Amino acid sequence: MELANTLSQDGESRGGVLAHLERLETQVSRSRKKMEEPQSAQAEESALGTRIHELRRLRDKLRAEVKQHQASVKASTTNVEPDQTLEITEQESLKRKWENVKAILQAYRFTGISGKLTSRGVCVCISTAFEGNLLDSYFVDLVMRKPLQIHHHSIPVFIPLEEISAKYLQTNIQHFLFTLCEYLNAYSGRKYQADRLQSDFEAFLAGPLQRNSLCNLLSFTYKAEPEGQSFPFCARLLYKDLTTTLPTDVTVTYQGSIFF
Amino acid sequence: MDETVSEFFRRTILKIPLTEMMTILKTWNFLSENQLQTVNFRQRKESLVQDLVLLCEENRASLNDAALLDIIYTQFHRHQKVWDVFQMSKGPGEDTDLFDMEQFKSSFKKILKRALKNVTVSFRDAEENAVWIRIAWGTQYRKPNQYKPAYVVYYSQTPYAFTSSSQLKSNLPLLGQALTIASKHHQIVKMDLRSRYLDSLKAIVFKQYNQIFETHNSTTPLQERSLGLDINMDSRIIHENKTEKERVQRVTQEIFGDYPQPRLEFAQYKLETKFKSDLNGGILAEREEPLRCLVKFSSPHLLEALKSLAPAGIADAPLSPLLTCIPNKGMNYFKIRDK
Numbered sequence: 001m002e003l004a005n006t007l008s009q010d011g012e013s014r015g016g017v018l019a020h021l022e023r024l025e026t027q028v029s030r031s032r033k034k035m036e037e038p039q040s041a042q043a044e045e046s047a048l049g050t051r052i053h054e055l056r057r058l059r060d061k062l063r064a065e066v067k068q069h070q071a072s073v074k075a076s077t078t079n080v081e082p083d084q085t086l087e088i089t090e091q092e093s094l095k096r097k098w099e100n101v102k103a104i105l106q107a108y109r110f111t112g113i114s115g116k117l118t119s120r121g122v123c124v125c126i127s128t129a130f131e132g133n134l135l136d137s138y139f140v141d142l143v144m145r146k147p148l149q150i151h152h153h154s155i156p157v158f159i160p161l162e163e164i165s166a167k168y169l170q171t172n173i174q175h176f177l178f179t180l181c182e183y184l185n186a187y188s189g190r191k192y193q194a195d196r197l198q199s200d201f202e203a204f205l206a207g208p209l210q211r212n213s214l215c216n217l218l219s220f221t222y223k224a225e226p227e228g229q230s231f232p233f234c235a236r237l238l239y240k241d242l243t244t245t246l247p248t249d250v251t252v253t254y255q256g257s258i259f260f
Numbered sequence: 261m262d263e264t265v266s267e268f269f270r271r272t273i274l275k276i277p278l279t280e281m282m283t284i285l286k287t288w289n290f291l292s293e294n295q296l297q298t299v300n301f302r303q304r305k306e307s308l309v310q311d312l313v314l315l316c317e318e319n320r321a322s323l324n325d326a327a328l329l330d331i332i333y334t335q336f337h338r339h340q341k342v343w344d345v346f347q348m349s350k351g352p353g354e355d356t357d358l359f360d361m362e363q364f365k366s367s368f369k370k371i372l373k374r375a376l377k378n379v380t381v382s383f384r385d386a387e388e389n390a391v392w393i394r395i396a397w398g399t400q401y402r403k404p405n406q407y408k409p410a411y412v413v414y415y416s417q418t419p420y421a422f423t424s425s426s427q428l429k430s431n432l433p434l435l436g437q438a439l440t441i442a443s444k445h446h447q448i449v450k451m452d453l454r455s456r457y458l459d460s461l462k463a464i465v466f467k468q469y470n471q472i473f474e475t476h477n478s479t480t481p482l483q484e485r486s487l488g489l490d491i492n493m494d495s496r497i498i499h500e501n502k503t504e505k506e507r508v509q510r511v512t513q514e515i516f517g518d519y520p521q522p523r524l525e526f527a528q529y530k531l532e533t534k535f536k537s538d539l540n541g542g543i544l545a546e547r548e549e550p551l552r553c554l555v556k557f558s559s560p561h562l563l564e565a566l567k568s569l570a571p572a573g574i575a576d577a578p579l580s581p582l583l584t585c586i587p588n589k590g591m592n593y594f595k596i597r598d599k
Contacts, residue, residue, distance in 0.1 A: 106476045108476070157465075158416075158418055210360075211389065212358075212360070212416045214357070216356065238358055
């Protein structure tokens with residue numbers, strides 16, 4: 001369309017593209033003729049030469065300006081530096097603060113109950129301990145909805161989670177978590193004690209330690225001295241209260257007669 | 261040693277593949293190291309079995325020892341049996357469960373022996389305070405059949421028991437009764453859950469299949485899950501329907517999670533529904549009786565297969581809740597009726 005416009009502007013309405021190409025061809029042949037003339041070539045040469053000089057002059061001028069600017073920048077770096085370092089220290093202090101907060105969040109597990117917000121709600125971590133020894137951690141992933149639901153968890157199947165949630169989950173979540181914490185800490189403590197008895201007092205045990213999943217019934221035969229002629233005692237420990245780590249009943253027998 | 265016991269030994273040891281022979285015998289721990297060293301394990305299997313049976317005779321092995329070996333073999337080959345799941349319940353307000361394994365074992369055995377004079381009951385303790393029970397059933401006049409035993413796996417202080425489908429179904433109520441009373445429960449109910457993979461069944465009923473939790477201590481952030489699309493693969497490849505693919509991945513991940521799925525081989529749906537049609541009239545629409553049909557999905561790993569349906573483009577996401585509720589509800593047998 002542009003082509004048609006240029007044609008009409010020039011007043012020459014002959015043909016279309018082909019006519020235009022013809023004109024371009026004649027232009028080229030004309031310019032070629034010009035270039036073949038040595039005089040015009042020389043003139044052109046000198047023109048280009050002056051152009052080069054000019055450009056070189058301009059380049060040198062710009063170079064000088066750049067150098068000057070750099071020198072002035074260097075001179076005033078003493079004024080500029082504090083701002084830059086201030087930026088760096090701000091960044092560093094923020095980073096340090098962020099890492100500090102992250103570390104505090106990670107250390108929260110030492111309090112026994114900690115949690116992390118999830119897309120659905122919150123994932124609560126119950127970390128158990130006994131007599132200064134850190135033991136297993138258990139998780140409850142809660143979905144924040146009415147009614148509150150447990151999405152999934154790592155509570156062992158023999159801990160009465162359904163009972164505890166039926167009682168407290170909807171009404172008093174704090175009580176729910178504390179009760180669960182009680183049960184889990186007690187279980188972890190009993191398990192730890194049973195494991196220690198089995199491993200550390202192997203020499204005193206006359207047979208295998210009999211236990212159950214909750215570690216609330218322990219039955220074993222032991223000797224007062226690891227070697228020698230001491231008589232074996234049969235001990236039976238019952239933990240009727242699942243929230244404690246101490247037995248509620250202890251029976252020690254010797255050859256069928258009960259001591260206490 | 262009794263002829264029948266000797267034969268039982270022979271057939272049990274013959275079952276064991278040669279590659280596992282040493283491991284199983286060591287686990288059994290009945291034949292001493294020295295005795296095992298005297299045996300040539302490179303000979304033909306029949307001769308090896310004969311040598312081992314002779315050793316057992318030397319040690320005066322009893323039926324119980326043979327039963328124990330049978331239990332160990334089954335523990336190594338638990339996938340060869342199909343396992344059912346039973347759920348027990350206690351009455352309300354029960355005292356704390358002071359489970360005594362020895363008391364349970366003797367109570368269980370007593371109940372069975374009282375009902376059936378001819379029965380062989382053997383126990384083997386397992387990890388996580390569980391016990392494997394082997395029961396060989398007989399009748400009042402016939403000795404127990406040692407070649408069709410039933411197995412029960414029970415984790416103490418849990419309401420679940422896993423049993424291998426016994427051919428002798430008539431003894432099931434007695435088995436249930438013995439389990440319930442010995443473990444101090446009141447009721448027992450068979451769950452609609454069955455599979456060869458005992459460990460998967462345990463994971464489903466104990467709710468142990470999803471053990472991924474978000475904590476502040478985890479080093480791998482959950483957001484960096486690969487969407488499986490590998491968008492940075494090659495700039496010359498253009499992914500059409502990228503948003504749809506991402507949506508499908510997200511929905512699948514929400515339903516199935518990032519954890520390995522428990523292994524089941526099938527899901528069965530028994531439909532008893534009346535015919536529903538948009539068109540008025542038609543022969544089936546006037547039918548009063550419900551239509552009965554059975555739909556069964558089978559796979560070497562059903563839940564992983566279901567998980568890959570939507571991303572593969574074979575099904576729409578989200579999948580029908582009838583399929584996705586399987587591990588949550590602990591069922592893979594469904595009866596669907598009109599409400």
